[in-house]
Amino acid sequence: MLPLSFTRVSMMMQSATGAEQTVQIFAKLADEAWQQLGARPLAALSLHEIAQNVGVDDALASAVAGDPQRLVLGKMVALDNQAVLESFADIEDAGEISIREKILEALMHRFEVYAPYRVQIEAVNRAARTRPDLGVALGLNLQHVTRRMLAMAGDSCEGWRGMLRIKGVVGVVMMVARDWMKDDSPDLAPTMKALDRRLQQAEEWAISLRLFRQGEQQQADSGRDDAAAAGRYGVDND
Incomplete structure (x- = not known):
C-alpha cells in the first residue's frame, strides 16, 4: 500500500498535467476560432466546426471552451x-x-x-x-x-x-x-x-x-x- 503522502503528490502531479492539457486545448481552439472570425461573424462560428478543424473531440471542446464567444x-x-x-x-x-x-x-x-x-x-x-x-x-x-x-x-x-x-x-x-x-x-x-x-x-x-x-x-x-x-x-x- 502506497503512503498517503505519495498518493497526494501523485494526485497533484496528475492535476497539474490535466490543467496544462486544458490550457493547451483551449489555446488551440481559441486560435482556430480567432482565425474563423476573420472570415465570418461571431454568431456564425460553430464550436463543432472549430473542434473538428483542430482534431478535438466535440464533448471535450464543450467541456474546455463552452462556446465560441469564450474562445x-x-x-x-x-x-x-x-x-x-x-x-x-x-x-x-x-x-x-x-x-x-x-x-x-x-x-x-x-x-x-x-x-x-x-x-x-x-x-x-x-x-x-x-x-x-x-x-x-x-x-x-x-x-x-x-x-x-x-x-x-x-x-x-x-x-x-x-x-x-x-x-x-x-x-x-x-x-x-x-x-x-x-x-x-x-x-x-x-x-x-x-x-x-x-x-x-x-x-x-x-x-x-x-x-x-x-x-x-x-x-x-x-x-x-x-x-x-x-x-x-x-x-x-x-
Whole structure:
C-alpha cells in the first residue's frame, strides 16, 4: 500500500498535467476560432466546426471552451498578455524614461499587436452591439489590462484616484481605437499621434480633478515637458 503522502503528490502531479492539457486545448481552439472570425461573424462560428478543424473531440471542446464567444475572449486575453510582456521587456531595455512614456509605449504596442486583426476586432465590436454580456466582458478585460500596464509603468492604481485614472486611460484607448481602425500606415504614426494627444488631454483632466498626488503630479508634468522638449510624440515606434 502506497503512503498517503505519495498518493497526494501523485494526485497533484496528475492535476497539474490535466490543467496544462486544458490550457493547451483551449489555446488551440481559441486560435482556430480567432482565425474563423476573420472570415465570418461571431454568431456564425460553430464550436463543432472549430473542434473538428483542430482534431478535438466535440464533448471535450464543450467541456474546455463552452462556446465560441469564450474562445474569442480567451484569444484576446492571450494577445493582451503578449502585449504586456513584450512592453515590459522593451521598457526594461529603455532605461530611465518617464512614467508617461512607459504608458504610451505599452498602449501603443498593444495597438501594434492587434494590428493584423482589425477584421476580427470589427467582428467582435459588431457582435457586442447585440450581446450585452460580450460588451461587459470586453470592458472588464480592457480595464484589467490597462491596470496592469499602468502598474508596470510605475503609476499607482490604488484607491479611488487610481481607479479613476484607469477608467480615464480606458476611455483614451477606446477613442483612439477609432483612429487605429482607419490607420493603414506601416508605422501607425497617426495612431501614435492621436494616442499622445488623447493622453495629454486625459492628464490635464486628471490634474484639474486632483487625481494625482503631489509626487505623481510632478512626474506627470515632467513627462509632458520631456515629450515637448524632445519634439516628438512619446517614445519611438520601432
